[in-house]
Amino acid sequence: MKCRKCQRKAVINMRQHKLSLCAEHYTDWIPDQTQRFIEKYAMFGRQDRILVAVSGGKDSLALWDVLTKLGYEADGLYIGLGIDGGIGYSDQSKSFCEIFAAARGLNLQVYDVADRLGAPIPLAADSVHRGRGRPCSVCGMSRRHIMNAAAVDGGYDVLATGHNLDDEAATLFGNTLHWSLEHLARQGPVLEARTGLVRKVKPFCRFYERETAAYALLRSIDYVYDECPHSEGAKSIYYKQTLNKMEDERPGTKLHFYLSYLAAKGQGAFAETADPGAERLHPCPTCGQPTTAPGECAFCRTWDQVRERSALLL
Ligand code: SF4
Ligand code: ZN
Ligand code: ZN
Numbered sequence: 001m002k003c004r005k006c007q008r009k010a011v012i013n014m015r016q017h018k019l020s021l022c023a024e025h026y027t028d029w030i031p032d033q034t035q036r037f038i039e040k041y042a043m044f045g046r047q048d049r050i051l052v053a054v055s056g057g058k059d060s061l062a063l064w065d066v067l068t069k070l071g072y073e074a075d076g077l078y079i080g081l082g083i084d085g086g087i088g089y090s091d092q093s094k095s096f097c098e099i100f101a102a103a104r105g106l107n108l109q110v111y112d113v114a115d116r117l118g119a120p121i122p123l124a125a126d127s128v129h130r131g132r133g134r135p136c137s138v139c140g141m142s143r144r145h146i147m148n149a150a151a152v153d154g155g156y157d158v159l160a161t162g163h164n165l166d167d168e169a170a171t172l173f174g175n176t177l178h179w180s181l182e183h184l185a186r187q188g189p190v191l192e193a194r195t196g197l198v199r200k201v202k203p204f205c206r207f208y209e210r211e212t213a214a215y216a217l218l219r220s221i222d223y224v225y226d227e228c229p230h231s232e233g234a235k236s237i238y239y240k241q242t243l244n245k246m247e248d249e250r251p252g253t254k255l256h257f258y259l260s261y262l263a264a265k266g267q268g269a270f271a272e273t274a275d276p277g278a279e280r281l282h283p284c285p286t287c288g289q290p291t292t293a294p295g296e297c298a299f300c301r302t303w304d305q306v307r308e309r310s311a312l313l314l
Contacts, residue, residue, distance in 0.1 A: 050072055138302060196283060
């Protein structure tokens with residue numbers, strides 16, 4: 001297998017694009033394509049300040065690397081969830097982010113959930129769900145809140161996340177199986193800003209997971225290999241496995257699925273269900289972030305409850 005551009009030995013073959021590239025051309029191709037997607041979906045411009053949500057995984061660190069390589073002003077935000085899982089998951093993830101930022105002289109902000117809110121995510125979720133179920137709903141809701149607050153308070157124009165095509169296709173698959181029109185209306189490379197909510201973008205949404213992994217490897221980016229221990233058995237993993245089987249038999253299935261959805265959305269599909277909660281948004285009386293919930297937002301209510309229950313246990 002030879003590189004299409006220089007005929008040297010290729011390191012990757014992207015069957016869906018019928019394209020093989022050597023290490024040098026591949027590590028140029030990823031930033032070139034990212035820049036193309038940034039422009040195509042009007043994600044942000046050269047003057048914008050970007051906050052990249054980094055988890056210590058390959059996608060978010062590769063994204064931070066690419067944006068920096070492209071010359072954008074991008075800071076990182078790491079949220080310490082306090083997840084151990086017998087492998088020191090959060091500690092490991094944090095240290096990969098810190099090493100990455102220090103080696104490149106980049107600015108990394110660290111938000112430690114236990115220090116700031118009084119309990120790590122698994123303990124908080126246990127106290128809310130009384131020891132039953134996964135911590136994922138508390139975790140996801142808290143992360144969304146913290147990321148938005150960090151971006152708004154820090155005066156950033158845009159919040160970038162490292163979601164890749166496998167993530168997006170799996171989410172789309174789930175949303176389609178449930179005909180979740182509200183989610184289908186909101187999914188996409190850009191979620192526009194609204195009062196109190198920063199613009200969110202996913203510059204890697206058209207790259208396969210193996211492509212971001214190959215980029216991280218070729219750029220010698222060290223990242224946490226383990227998945228969060230709480231992700232085991234998650235529906236999103238089952239959807240990814242199902243889509244992988246389809247992709248193996250028909251290369252390009254995931255990309256086609258996602259791009260066809262974007263095309264349909266561009267033609268007005270789901271337009272009537274777009275943003276059904278927009279008119280109900282109001283600032284939370286406690287934290288000021290927009291919410292559609294009556295009274296306090298879900299974040300404030302949940303963490304009030306966590307603190308009350310922890311106080312009772314003391
Ligand atoms: Fe949070 Fe882990 Fe669940 Fe992901 S899998 S939402 S990181 S607890
Ligand atoms: Zn080449
Ligand atoms: Zn609130």
